[in-house]
Amino acid sequence: MFSEKAKAKINLTLDVLYKRPDGYHEVEMVMQTVDLSDHLVFEDRDDSTITLSCGVPYIPLDHRNLAYKAAALLQEQFGIRRGVHISIEKNIPVAAGLAGGSSDAAAALRGLNRLWDLGLSLDELAELGAELGSDVPFCVYGGTAIARGRGEKIERLPAAAPLWVVLVKPPIAVSTADIYGNLNVREIVVHPDTQAMVKALETGEPERIVDHLGNVLETVTFKLHPEVEKLKYQMMKFGAMGALMSGSGPTVFGIVDRESRAQRICNALRGFSKEVYLTRFL
Ligand SMILES: C[C@](O)(CO)[C@H](O)COP(=O)(O)OP(=O)(O)OC[C@H]1O[C@@H](n2ccc(N)nc2=O)[C@H](O)[C@@H]1O
Ligand SMILES: Nc1ncnc2c1ncn2[C@@H]1O[C@H](COP(=O)(O)OP(=O)(O)OP(=O)(O)O)[C@@H](O)[C@H]1O
Structure with a gap:
């Protein structure tokens, strides 16, 4: 076994x-x-x-x-x-x-x-x-x-610094194929800067890491499911240093440098969603 x-x-x-x-x-x-x-x-x-x-x-x-x-x-x-x-x-x-x-x-x-x-x-x-x-x-x-x-x-x-990550998922399921299917590559306005994120991770400075978060699928998922964008907004309002939708969604994550603050954000988000998780970079 x-x-x-x-x-x-x-x-x-x-x-x-x-x-x-x-x-x-x-x-x-x-x-x-x-x-x-x-x-x-x-x-x-x-x-x-x-x-x-x-x-x-x-x-x-x-x-x-x-x-x-x-x-x-x-x-x-x-x-x-x-x-x-x-x-x-x-x-x-x-x-x-x-x-x-x-x-x-x-x-x-x-x-x-x-x-x-x-x-x-x-x-x-x-x-x-x-x-x-x-x-x-x-x-x-x-x-x-x-x-x-x-x-x-x-x-x-190399392994990144162990930042705190708050995850919140609205009660909807998203199909990855649907989200890619609705993406028009020519309409992408801002492309994330991969190398800038790699450099930010090397420094381990949370402020730099959150500056370079970016996901071109957000626009597509937000249009189909506006509640996802709302959760991202709430994540920021409750004190995350940066927030982003993960993959094709609908989970939104928030990055935080202190556990006490991450815990407070989780408590605040629980008023809006049953699925809130406190995790860390591994
Ligand atoms: C959104 C992400 O999760 C981000 O990490 C991935 O890009 C998707 O990964 P995944 O769920 O393992 O995706 P797959 O099971 O390989 O593909 C599901 C469907 O998503 C679309 N798909 C996926 C990956 C990719 N680079 N381009 C695509 O267009 C295709 O329609 C595919 O049929
Ligand atoms: N072991 C498994 N665990 C969860 N879902 C599975 C599993 N095997 C197959 N599935 C099916 O895969 C679909 C997608 O589930 P999954 O949790 O992998 O999505 P996801 O987290 O959005 O994945 P990704 O981020 O790779 O796009 C579900 O509808 C589910 O029925």
């Missing part, structure tokens, strides 16, 4: 450069792991099937689950005849822009690499992960990184 943590991510920057002929968007994003995690446990089975259990009722437990897909991919690629039962304790909100499913897939790749003694490196697992989703390779490594291509090309960065 093995276990793995599947950590959530936020996008400190998310830039779209152009729409590619394959329908995906060429991106450049600074990604950061935060300490909000699902927990996965992997147990051997007597047969070759893959089974899943999960405490929450609203995620698929069959071939549509990204952790199932990860297990099936490894079985197929390496001719594995052993089965596995994967229990998922879900703490990351679903369809939130926090890569919950992608992180479960990455944790499944790491966990099964150990359970099935495959001896694969993180680079090899990340390459396999790209077949499951654009965010999976980053989730294989975690930490701080720049993601390019459709998100699968990862340049790892």
